[in-house]
Amino acid sequence: MNFVFVLMVIIPAVVSQSVPSTFCVDKDDGVYYPACRRFIKCVNGTVYDTECFNGQVLNLKTGNCDDAENVDPPCGRIENCTGVPDGRYPNLDLGCTSFHTCKNGTFLGHNFCPDNLVFNTFNDYCDWSWNTAKPCGICDETTIPCL
Template sequence: MYFKLCLLFVSVICSSWALPTDFDYDCTGLPENFLYWWACGSYGICRGGRYSQIDCVNGTSYDRRTGDCTHNSQAVTYPCNSVPEECLIYKGPGLRYPDRNADPVEALPPCTFYYTCAYGRYLGHQRCPEGTVYDEPQQRCLPPTQVSPPCGTFTGHVDGPVLPGTETVDGRQVIQPQTDTFGNVDKNKWPFTNNRNSRNQRPSPGRAV
């Protein structure tokens, strides 16, 4: 009996390491099919007032034009048809870049979305709140009037505060990823993970304001 309990305890611990961290995405007041983030293997979306993560499997990747998983043999849009150049160059623990490409679906302003690179890998896109764009030096979303071109219109110089969980490298705030108990980078701690085992919806109820 004691041996069985030990096995059960170990299996629960291992399962918790394999599962991604839960993030509290609030869909309250957001339009239907609001896209919170996407990566090539999955995306997070608000449907019916509830947040779900959709995982692309069986040889598919997320296609921004269709808003769903598309077979890899078809023309999948950037960045899932190639790795962003910044991700190939940057080998550090985590840095976010504004996406200056025009959005092919909603015609949103450039830099409305930003993406994360870590250790030479592309980890996915996220969306700034409405009315803001992504500022690379400060590693956060700000009104365009506070962001330098080409993402914004600000022409002065402002030293922003160093945000929690970051460190400054070459004037940029670098994201520090979480680590496991052995000090290794835990890639499941990012707010987007790829689950290649099945097409899975992981719902999360919207919380009240």
């Protein structure tokens, strides 16, 4: 479980700071550390630290910024946070592999969990399904925390 917590701390730090030019040297072309408004893209070993502006979001099909109406969920969907308590909420319809954040009644955006992880609402971070209560994980709610 500590490993997952470290991922949640490191991933936002990598995206918010400059990415080393060697980041993509041994990586396949594609999008890494995706969030709907900011992501790292590798093309032929070259790194592109990309931020979407003017209401655009990441289109996972193209690997580029695009207008939200052209993008599949979760990035293409704006959640209604009116009257919703501040916090992170799993996107249940997408198998909890992503989550969105509400703050002061405002939708702040969607984020993705690393591969093979789901959003754990009890711990408020991405975790293994066996450590996560239903509906996102396989742990019985009576065993919270699932360890």
